[in-house]
Amino acid sequence: MTPLRSWWTRVLKFLFPPETDTWLAVLRAGMGLQVAVYALFLRSDWHYLFASSGKGLIGREIGDAIASFESPLIPTLSWLVALGRSINMSEEAVLSISWACLLSSGCFLLLGLFSRPAAIIAWFLHLCVAESGGLLAYGADNFMTTALFYLMLSPLPDRYSFDRWVVQTKQKNPQLLGFWRRVLQVHLCFVYFIGGLAKCLGSGWWNGSNLWHSLIRPPFNLVSPDILVRFKYALPVLGISICLIEVSYPICIWLKKTRLVWLICILAMHAAIGLMMGLYLFALVMIVMNLAAFGISYTNGGAGDFNEQ
Amino acid sequence: MVSKAIYAAWFGIHFFLLTAVCLAGIFSLIAESSTILPSACEKSAREAELVASWLLAKQAGASNPIRQGIATYLHAAGMQAGYSFFAPNVPSQYRLTLELFYDDGRVEYESLHVRSRAAALRLDSLLDRLAEERYEPVREVLVKSLAFSVWREHPDVKKIHATFGSVNPPEMSEFEHGKAETFQPMFGFDFSLRDEEKQ
Numbered sequence: 001m002t003p004l005r006s007w008w009t010r011v012l013k014f015l016f017p018p019e020t021d022t023w024l025a026v027l028r029a030g031m032g033l034q035v036a037v038y039a040l041f042l043r044s045d046w047h048y049l050f051a052s053s054g055k056g057l058i059g060r061e062i063g064d065a066i067a068s069f070e071s072p073l074i075p076t077l078s079w080l081v082a083l084g085r086s087i088n089m090s091e092e093a094v095l096s097i098s099w100a101c102l103l104s105s106g107c108f109l110l111l112g113l114f115s116r117p118a119a120i121i122a123w124f125l126h127l128c129v130a131e132s133g134g135l136l137a138y139g140a141d142n143f144m145t146t147a148l149f150y151l152m153l154s155p156l157p158d159r160y161s162f163d164r165w166v167v168q169t170k171q172k173n174p175q176l177l178g179f180w181r182r183v184l185q186v187h188l189c190f191v192y193f194i195g196g197l198a199k200c201l202g203s204g205w206w207n208g209s210n211l212w213h214s215l216i217r218p219p220f221n222l223v224s225p226d227i228l229v230r231f232k233y234a235l236p237v238l239g240i241s242i243c244l245i246e247v248s249y250p251i252c253i254w255l256k257k258t259r260l261v262w263l264i265c266i267l268a269m270h271a272a273i274g275l276m277m278g279l280y281l282f283a284l285v286m287i288v289m290n291l292a293a294f295g296i297s298y299t300n301g302g303a304g305d306f307n308e309q
Numbered sequence: 310m311v312s313k314a315i316y317a318a319w320f321g322i323h324f325f326l327l328t329a330v331c332l333a334g335i336f337s338l339i340a341e342s343s344t345i346l347p348s349a350c351e352k353s354a355r356e357a358e359l360v361a362s363w364l365l366a367k368q369a370g371a372s373n374p375i376r377q378g379i380a381t382y383l384h385a386a387g388m389q390a391g392y393s394f395f396a397p398n399v400p401s402q403y404r405l406t407l408e409l410f411y412d413d414g415r416v417e418y419e420s421l422h423v424r425s426r427a428a429a430l431r432l433d434s435l436l437d438r439l440a441e442e443r444y445e446p447v448r449e450v451l452v453k454s455l456a457f458s459v460w461r462e463h464p465d466v467k468k469i470h471a472t473f474g475s476v477n478p479p480e481m482s483e484f485e486h487g488k489a490e491t492f493q494p495m496f497g498f499d500f501s502l503r504d505e506e507k508q
Contacts, residue, residue: 015317041427049428057423058435058454062447067384071377074384127385135438135451136431139394145387179316186324194331195392201335201344202397212481213399219429225484232481278426 019178021158023296024151025112027184028119028158030288031147032109035122038144038281039103046099049133050077052091060132067131075124077132098125109151112161119156123148140282146187147289154180184293189250192266196246205243208235220277242269253294263294326365326379327388333361334391344397401475403436404492405452407459410468419459439473440495449498456500472497 042049053059064076077098084094102125108118126148130141155172157163204210212235216225228235245265252258267287274283339346339354346354362368365383366376383389409417423429438444439451456469474494 011317012313015320016313038427041425044424045428048423049431053454054457057421057432057458058451062451062454066447069371070384070389071380073377073381127387130387131384133431135435135444138430138434139392142387142390145385147387149386175313176316179320183320183323187327190324190327190331191392194335195394195396198335198338198391198393198396200397201338201346203345204398205396209480210395210399213478214395216478216484217399217402219426219433229481229485235481279430281427 015179015182016175017178017182018174019181020174021155021172021177022160023181023184023292024154024156024177025158025160026296027147027151027154027288027292028112028115028156028161029110030284030292031122031144031151032106032111032118034144034281034285034288035106035126035148036103036110037106037284038126039099039106041281043099047092047095049136050095050129052081055091058135063132063134063136066134074131075128077128080128098129101125102129112157112163113166115156115158115161115163116152119148119152123152138282140279140285143282143285143289147285150180150184150187181293184289185253188289188293189253192246192249196243196249199243200247205239206236208232208237208239211235211239211242215276220279222278223276241265245269259294263290266290267295323386326383329361329364330383330388331391333358333365334393336361338393338397400437401440401477402433403440403473403495404476405436405439405455405471405473407456408470408472409459409463409466410470411465412467417463419463421455421459436473440475448496452498453500456498460500468499468501470497470499 048056050056050060053061060077064078067074067076077095080098081091081094084091084097089097101121105118105122105125108114109122123145126141127145130137130145155176157169159171163169199205199210202210204213212228214220215223215228245262249262249266252262267290270283270286270290274280336354336358338344340351340358342348342351359368366373366379369376380389405421407419407421409419411417421432423432435451439448444451452471452473456471460466460469472494473496474492476490476492478490479488
């Protein structure tokens with residue numbers, strides 16, 4: 001076997017480990033919950049945030065224009081509004097229907113009913129909303145788009161979904177299931193390595209001042225500064241720990257000995273971000289992605305084999 | 310085997326693009342002197358950022374199909390931005406205060422408000438972006454829209470003066486000594502019912 005062929009075989013072995021669909025069930029149900037909670041959280045401000053100029057907060061047109069400047073092919077809510085206009089539907093009605101469809105697709109994903117169409121609709125609608133409200137978007141939106149993008153392309157439905165009970169479809173290709181899980185795993189390694197590296201380059205993460213500023217900065221200031229002051233010696237340790245856990249994630253999450261510890265640390269970090277800073281959607285999407293990628297025990301040939309190679 | 314090769318090729322292209330996006334973000338932070346790295350690195354970082362941007366076809370014209378294709382793909386996959394949240398340091402907090410001037414000479418102070426906490430987080434993101442230099446061309450339009458959203462609730466207001474600025478929180482040791490946050494105005498706009506003028 002030539003070195004090139006041997007290398008290619010190793011690449012394929014890494015990219016296509018045989019997997020069960022349990023991880024996909026976690027991603028599908030988790031993202032269903034995420035999309036449903038996202039829609040419910042924004043229910044009272046939906047029209048205010050995404051209406052056109054003169055009716056809402058800043059008007060959807062600016063976000064649409066910025067997205068369209070990047071590329072006119074990026075979908076926005078204006079596409080849906082234009083489609084609605086062609087059948088004499090008002091903007092308010094289109095926005096309401098979009099919200100209802102997003103909530104429904106989240107519920108369908110949670111149950112595993114029409115999994116693939118629900119994943120595609122959830123991804124498309126969320127993308128339209130995130131792009132039109134691009135000026136109002138934050139990290140959770142990007143991660144939601146990414147997770148829904150991978151979910152939509154993964155071999156749905158999984159065995160725990162209603163789809164599988166209703167229609168007896170055959171078992172999906174284990175190597176394809178393994179491939180999409182690898183994609184999610186590698187993506188998370190990028191996320192934490194880059195996030196950790198960027199934090200390591202800031203002085204404030206080494207002396208605890210960035211944690212202090214994060215936790216007292218409105219609207220993340222759920223914990224009183226008076227309480228934080230009592231833990232002033234813990235903040236530098238926590239700040240350094242966050243940097244090290246994130247930057248070493250791409251190595252330690254693959255090693256059998258450290259995987260569980262790193263996973264628990266990362267999940268605890270996101271849970272703390274959710275509870276102490278009120279970033280519930282951000283925390284939930286990261287926990288779902290981590291659980292789907294590394295939380296479910298590996299079957300034969302999965303990532304568990306990687307560290308033995 | 311062929312289908313595996315196609316999947317592997319997609320994997321390579323996908324993560325190549327993600328690498329370029331992430332590196333462009335990191336190099337940009339270094340080039341802007343936001344990091345603890347010595348200033349001697351800034352020039353090289355700027356050049357490296359340009360290379361990463363070139364790989365994403367950002368140097369091409371706005372109508373270039375390759376640039377548009379890459380941008381569309383990155384947005385569709387949610388990876389158009391890097392992952393340097395709250396890094397290298399926590400960004401400043403910004404505040405927009407609105408002074409409402411009534412016909413009878415009354416003056417009231419109002420701030421922006423939304424109903425839910427989820428929307429409040431988004432409003433905070435918007436204020437962060439208002440401070441960024443790249444949003445300078447749309448800054449006045451955005452502030453005008455925000456002022457107008459308040460105006461709709463106070464239709465008898467004659468004029469609105471909007472002041473945007475950064476809120477500088479105290480360090481922990483300063484907080485222990487009773488120091489409070491300070492407000493540093495950055496820019497302001499006056500809007501009247503018929504016209505608006507930039508100050």
